Amino acid sequence: MPASVTQRQIARTVLAERGIARLAELRNAGVTAATMSRMERNGEVVRLARGLYQLPDAELDANHSLAEIAKRAPKAIICLVSALAFHGLTDQLPRQIWLAIGRKDWAPQPEGPATMRIVRFTDCFLNESVETHVVEGVPVKVFGIAKTIADCFRYRNKIGLSVAIEGLQETLRQRRATPGEIADQAERGGVGTVIRPYLEALTANG
Template sequence: MPGSVTQRQIARTVLVERGIARLAELRNAGVTAATMSRMERDGEVMRLSRGLYQLADAELDTNHSLAEAAKRAPKAVICLVSALAFHGLTDQLPRHVWIAIGRRDWAPKPDGTPIRVARFTENLLNEGIETHTVEGVPVKIFGVAKTIADCFRYRNKIGLSVAIEGLQEALRQRKATPGEIADQAERGGVGTVIRPYVEALTANG
């Protein structure tokens, strides 16, 4: 039917522009859920999770899971081990995408890429954010110094060794200065925790 063809063209255009699109975005562009179901059935699109679509022939970035998480939780910020991995500061391949959300924000439903949630106060959630584009999707990710400080704050969840590895790599690769890390650590209330590690690593060159 001509209408379906037109809707498919619109859907492809939206998905090319945005990389990943929510059903609400496609509906706003004039595409029905039925059209998306037919496109999925015909192998034109992939349904990543409920109401989240991508073209089947789209080139997947190594950080694809971060783009998917950003679409599922638009207010969230990629944090902790996932942010360490994005910045090249750990050899770990996180099985989950770590996201930071506010104390009262809704967590995304368990569907698609596994997500782990860390709840931040508004002050800590809204600082040190960088925006990177992954597969056409703007993804909010904490910067290096902020990520290191957060890893020490959440060391009981991710492991102290992971936090130390991130700190060591950040200093070795010169992706953050000791001063920047110390400043973020003070803001996050872990200044006294992180200081001995910074001093030991900088003393050893």
């Protein structure tokens, strides 16, 4: 049927432009759920999770799972170990994606291959030092480097002190943030006294 062919073309165009698209976006473009189901059965699209699609030949970014999560939970912010990995500050590949959301925000449900760890931040911590990076055409919110280091020390009991120290070492080694910027964020996060000895030890020899 011509209408079906047209819908297929629209679906392919939307997915080519956006990388990952939700069913709601495809519907808004004039593509029905039935068409998407047929395309999935025929191998024309890949269903990543419920209502989330991608073209089968799409080039996957190393941060593909972050794009997938951001599409489903656009308000959530990549934090802690996942933010360290995104910024290239840890050798660890987190098994879960660490997400910061507000105290009263809806928590996205795990679906598909990506699993999540939700951390609820108060508004003052949630709205500070947020960067937006585009991954596979999807805007992904990630905390900035100095704030991520401070947060890792704030949540050291959740992620492990060794992970926080490694992130701090790498940040200073790569000169991605200054000791002053890190100390400032640590003070704001209430962990200034916790991080100070490590900062002093790591900067003592220049």
